[in-house]
Amino acid sequence: MRTITKKPEVLAPAGTLEKLKTAIHYGADAVYIGGDAYGLRSRAGNFSFDEMREGVAFAKERHAKVYVAANMVTHEGDADGAGEFFRTLRDIGIHAVIVSDPALIEICATESPGLPIHLSTQASATNYETLEFWREEGLERVVLAREVGMEEVQAIREKTSVEIEAFIHGAMCISYSGRCVLSNHMSQRDANRGGCSQSCRWKYDLFDMPYAGEHRSLVGGETEEPFSMSAVDMSMIHHIPELVENGIDSLKIEGRMKSIHYVSTVSNVYRQAIDTYCADPDNYVFNQEWEDELWKVAQRELSTGFYYGVPTEDEQLFGKRRKIPVYGFIGQVLSYDEETQIATIQQRNNFGVGDEVEFYGPGFTHFTQTVDVLWNEDEEVIDRAPNAMMIVKTKVAAPVKPFDMMRKKK
Template sequence: MSKILKRPEVLSPAGTLEKLKVAIDYGADAVFVGGQAYGLRSRAGNFSMEQMREGIEYAHARGAKVYVAANMVTHEGNEEGAGAWFRELRDMGLDAVIVSDPALIVICASEAPGLEIHLSTQASSTNYESFEFWKELGLTRVVLAREVNMAELAEIRKRTSVEIEAFVHGAMCISYSGRCVLSNHMSKRDANRGGCSQSCRWKYDLYDLPFGQERRSIKGQIPEEFSMSAVDMCMIDHIPEMIENGVDSLKIEGRMKSVHYVSTVTNCYKAAVDAYLESPEKFEAIKEDLIDEMWKVAQRELATGFYYQAPSENEQLFGARRKIPQYKFIGEVVAFDESKMTATIRQRNVINEGDEVEFYGPGFRHFKTRIQDLKDSDGLPIERANKPMELLTIKLPQVVYPGDMIRSCQSGLINLYKEDGASVTVRA
């Protein structure tokens, strides 16, 4: 008898109400958001209670869930008001909160009983014993530390019934499970209370310090200023192993990313899960398309984090970029008149008559065409549209749907390393 595989949840980031709706429309089974307190993304478009309520209603009407990140490390006084905040979230139907600080866990469990609690990756759970510890405290899910490898993940799954949420895509923190004080020292912004200034992403000078002599900058003698910046994680071609090892939730990082990013990455992981559960052969048939799709959205270079090996210099952003996305997000479809084959689109970036573009939508739908019969919001023909958020109309050769996204195909620098490692510039 063949093994029955559990369908993992595709969990997408939602920094704003718009992104929440886009993520769900593009296949997310759940989204995680930030409220206006107790989270770690103070610069994200965090949700007011009114927005939270609207987002929960939108998600639940479509069979999706909403989780709120409340994963800050509290200092004395930071926890004030948390009990009432958790109760309000519970009463509006929130599915779970994501917490790392034991103080907030105790407050939530005691003052908002019935609200499900998930343990944040910031708590650095790397073994099944810690999963069992949190289970005894009433937590139902643990977000795996990003430093856990695939063999360890498999062993944890065998030894605990607690739900496993694991990161599969997005930014990697240079510090252990995000617990960093570099930002505190460099910019006096507390990374563990929502103020991270991403000091690891800055460029630094590198010095030679001969004993007893003046330090000497060696800037210009290395490909790039000294950096601690990690590449992004991408596990799209390893989704079969995540499913086989019983991961319950596939987590995509990026609450501060664009709707282009959210729609593209969610679409890919949803398609990957659907394909593999249909058959391994179906997944193999679309795997390269999924990988190519990932490179149509702005991001850093990609690697598999700690899942298969300890990251080396190849998982750091040293030297010239080895690959650069060649697509630019330019708009989304607002309406489509099938009798006239005319789409009304909302512009997000410059659009020119004759531009080669790609339309894509939920369900991994794609087609390429050129911008034809471009008209402004007054219905007048134009050659170039450069007013952000303007409503435009164009003629299309096939049907599109409201919510479909549009990319322009841009030339860019690609393949910036030869096989021998020498730097080279090639224009697409």
């Protein structure tokens, strides 16, 4: 008989305050966000201190936690003001900071005592001795490098008591633990200081250039990508038992720059899978609907990354790709009238009468229907909702709640 000693935390990305609230509403135990400085996502919707206060209050009311990523590699002068930044996070009530640079770790530990520190995946922790080193330095948790395999996770867990966090879903980086200089060379944007232009995701070709200014492809007319440095995404939805049994404390979803459609869907799926397994591990059965749901927000093909061996060419994006069903996020439910069965919806993308749409919500509830009537804010009958963020009403086939989402297949 299997015994679950600890249910792991579902840790979701939150690039904005809206995404933070969405992630928690859809089952995340914790979220990680970025501040206005010291992070690696300068183009994400990073949080002001006032937004952090609102996010922390929202999370605490729902027994969830908020972590702040401050995982940049600091050059001379980059750490100026870090002590005040960390003290402010502590006073706001942030539950922990995620850091990779020893300078920032030292500043946080000495100038903001009481603020827990988690080691970022950027620090490439791949063995238990490293985890023990950081535990002795006072860190509560280590985010493993994404290159760590499942057998290594088991060995690490057996030899250290420090909390372990590991990525289980989302984009993979082609460089070791995300430490890359491609962006620096190709677009003068420092990936390790928050400016990554994702050069590895660009399309590449092989050219013959016999004369100045002439570019002639040696591949010739190929529509697929013949060359790539781009990795497929990770998904560990089939391996929840191994993740839980090997003692990982926090299961991390990548994607601070992803939409609320992505955040809600992925958080919802992993919440269901983990709760189902932990409730009755001996009789756990994988639900194919979980994987089907993840494909609705997938941008690339999926693999298990490094967990079960070193990725091969099959885990790279080149040549003919598998066709991925594309769903568009079209609206969010604001309210529902039980008597009339009419939902008030904030439009996010164009939809109208005759479209087949899917509603889904927390707890893995969802249903499909055809839109047969639509009203605008003035109660006027309309055929379509073409304007961004407009408020519309429609009759729904089943009860819905605020925060429920609408999508349709493209």
